[in-house]
Amino acid sequence: MTLDENVEAREIIQKFALLNALRYGGKAQSKPVLGKLLGECPHLRGNIIEVTGLIDEVVQEVNRLSLEKQRKLVEEKWPEVLVSEKVEIERVLPPLPNAEKYRRVVTRFSPNPDFVLHLGSARAIILSYEYAKMYNGQFFLRFEDTDPKTKKPKLHFYDSIREDLAWLGCKWDAEFIQSDRLKIYYEYAEKILKDGHAYVCTCKRQDFQEKVRVKQQCPCRDLTSKENLLRWKGMLNGTYGEGEAVVRVKTDLDHPNPAVRDWPALRIIDTEKYPHPRVGSKYRVWPLYNFACGVDDHLMGVTHVIRGKEHLTNQARQEYMYRHFGWKYPEAIHYGRLKITGASLSKSVILQGLRDGLFKHWDDSRLATLPALRRRGITPEAIHHLIIDVGPKTADVVLSWENLYAYNRKIIDPAANRYFFVRDPTKLTVKNIPHAFTAQLPLHPDHPERGFRSYKIEPEKGEASFLVSSDDTGLLKIGGKVRFMGLFNLQVEKVGKILIQAFFHSESYEEAKKLGAPLIHWIPMNSGIPCEVVMPDASTANGVAEEACKTLSPNEIIQFERFGFVRIDKVNKKLTVYFAHR
Numbered sequence: 017m018t019l020d021e022n023v024e025a026r027e028i029i030q031k032f033a034l035l036n037a038l039r040y041g042g043k044a045q046s047k048p049v050l051g052k053l054l055g056e057c058p059h060l061r062g063n064i065i066e067v068t069g070l071i072d073e074v075v076q077e078v079n080r081l082s083l084e085k086q087r088k089l090v091e092e093k094w095p096e097v098l099v100s101e102k103v104e105i106e107r108v109l110p111p112l113p114n115a116e117k118y119r120r121v122v123t124r125f126s127p128n129p130d131f132v133l134h135l136g137s138a139r140a141i142i143l144s145y146e147y148a149k150m151y152n153g154q155f156f157l158r159f160e161d162t163d164p165k166t167k168k169p170k171l172h173f174y175d176s177i178r179e180d181l182a183w184l185g186c187k188w189d190a191e192f193i194q195s196d197r198l199k200i201y202y203e204y205a206e207k208i209l210k211d212g213h214a215y216v217c218t219c220k221r222q223d224f225q226e227k228v229r230v231k232q233q234c235p236c237r238d239l240t241s242k243e244n245l246l247r248w249k250g251m252l253n254g255t256y257g258e259g260e261a262v263v264r265v266k267t268d269l270d271h272p273n274p275a276v277r278d279w280p281a282l283r284i285i286d287t288e289k290y291p292h293p294r295v296g297s298k299y300r301v302w303p304l305y306n307f308a309c310g311v312d313d314h315l316m317g318v319t320h321v322i323r324g325k326e327h328l329t330n331q332a333r334q335e336y337m338y339r340h341f342g343w344k345y346p347e348a349i350h351y352g353r354l355k356i357t358g359a360s361l362s363k364s365v366i367l368q369g370l371r372d373g374l375f376k377h378w379d380d381s382r383l384a385t386l387p388a389l390r391r392r393g394i395t396p397e398a399i400h401h402l403i404i405d406v407g408p409k410t411a412d413v414v415l416s417w418e419n420l421y422a423y424n425r426k427i428i429d430p431a432a433n434r435y436f437f438v439r440d441p442t443k444l445t446v447k448n449i450p451h452a453f454t455a456q457l458p459l460h461p462d463h464p465e466r467g468f469r470s471y472k473i474e475p476e477k478g479e480a481s482f483l484v485s486s487d488d489t490g491l492l493k494i495g496g497k498v499r500f501m502g503l504f505n506l507q508v509e510k511v512g513k514i515l516i517q518a519f520f521h522s523e524s525y526e527e528a529k530k531l532g533a534p535l536i537h538w539i540p541m542n543s544g545i546p547c548e549v550v551m552p553d554a555s556t557a558n559g560v561a562e563e564a565c566k567t568l569s570p571n572e573i574i575q576f577e578r579f580g581f582v583r584i585d586k587v588n589k590k591l592t593v594y595f596a597h598r
């Protein structure tokens with residue numbers, strides 16, 4: 017590099033290092049800075065060693081500054097960057113503990129495919145994914161499906177979970193299924209038994225529990241590893257039946273939490289009776305959660321486990337096993353509970369509701385499951401923003417639907433085109449219309465470039481009929497004046513049960529403003545498409561959507577003016593849409 021090039025590169029590096037630092041709580045990292053620099057100045061690829069040295073130097077300088085000073089420098093030197101980066105900088109996750117100690121950050125999301133994902137799962141997914149991305153690390157998906165009896169996995173949930181992750185935009189770098197890995201767990205079970213850090217307990221469960229409750233050991237704890245391995249063989253070959261033998265990991269019998277004392281690691285399940293949906297009756301010994309999860313986190317190189325604080329006891333259990341194997345336990349981040357008022361995130365409550373017929377399906381609009389949110393037009397971006405803003409804090413968080421809607425509205429409002437939907441229609445006839453009118457209704461008020469919906473009103477003997485919503489009958493009183501949005505102003509003459517009659521009043525919007533005439537929406541009589549709106553309480557609103565809605569496609573999110581945002585679900589002879597929010 018020439019001296020000039022060096023000065024120039026240093027300047028650009030400083031900019032990227034500062035931005036990186038601002039995003040990650042004041043500590044910049046060299047690697048992303050290098051990526052950005054080479055993106056902007058590809059010619060520097062030839063000087064990579066020199067450039068890397070320069071970056072390390074500048075990053076160190078930047079990291080010595082306070083966050084405040086860093087921000088001030090960017091504001092002074094590159095205010096324009098701060099504007100475009102602002103959104104991202106506001107959504108900052110706190111740095112991961114000890115991220116720099118690892119060559120590569122690895123996180124995972126590890127669901128049991130026995131249930132649908134919901135907003136609570138989205139937190140584990142998005143935090144794990146975003147942290148991996150933040151550190152240029154890797155994010156794994158691991159199906160924890162080793163309980164074919166009480167938490168029996170279902171085949172379709174493997175796919176629905178993959179679909180939900182893809183929808184959330186959380187691409188996983190590798191996928192593992194624990195029911196494919198039984199041989200691996202057997203290998204480690206054998207090892208821990210051989211090393212004397214675990215034993216095969218054949219006591220009755222209750223007898224064992226009574227003993228450990230008073231910090232006493234069961235007789236099996238003193239078996240030699242030879243005896244244990246013999247029993248282990250018996251577990252595998254069918255000498256023992258379900259419930260007759262269990263591998264226990266030795267912990268501390270004085271541990272304050274009895275649930276941690278010599279916890280069960282592998283047990284027998286009668287898979288002739290309870291076949292596994294993927295591997296049938298091939299295996300009879302199955303690892304329990306802590307054993308499979310603990311072994312996998314180590315073998316897969318997971319560096320940061322991000323999960324709810326209900327897992328704290330599991331960490332205490334697994335740490336014993338890690339010590340026995342001589343492994344280092346990953347960094348663990350335990351966040352608090354997330355509640356959304358008015359929606360149950362509890363598996364048992366949702367399952368009960370489905371059994372009782374209270375909910376029709378997993379995507380019933382009353383639920384906060386991901387399929388339900390997707391169906392209603394809640395965007396993955398909104399969920400990302402919400403989860404990142406909530407972050408991994410340990411305090412419990414209570415949200416309302418309205419919080420989620422506010423995030424979603426920000427995203428869909430600029431994108432959603434506008435249409436008319438007349439709920440519960442009433443006929444309204446306007447007389448004295450002086451000539452034909454063509455209403456040009458913008459698809460979006462802020463985006464004229466998107467074009468218009470156009471409706472021509474050709475009065476017959478000065479008369480034309482329309483559909484208006486019964487919701488507006490309060491505005492349609494005798495002598496009252498209203499403006500048909502984008503068309504003309506009218507004065508109500510007669511209000512009948514099935515027909516409202518009105519006179520043409522004037523044309524201009526200015527006139528309507530002068531008259532104080534409220535704006536209402538309308539649809540020309542004998543046009544449009546019948547429309548059913550599924551509301552958040554699972555009730556339906558019925559009416560007619562304007563003619564232009566016939567060309568909409570499923571998954572589009574639009575706004576029915578004066579009604580709310582909806583997602584198109586089905587379009588055939590009838591339009592079916594799901595209500596998102598106002």
Ligand SMILES: [Zn+2]
Pocket residue numbers: 216217218219224234235236237
């Ligand atoms: Zn025992």
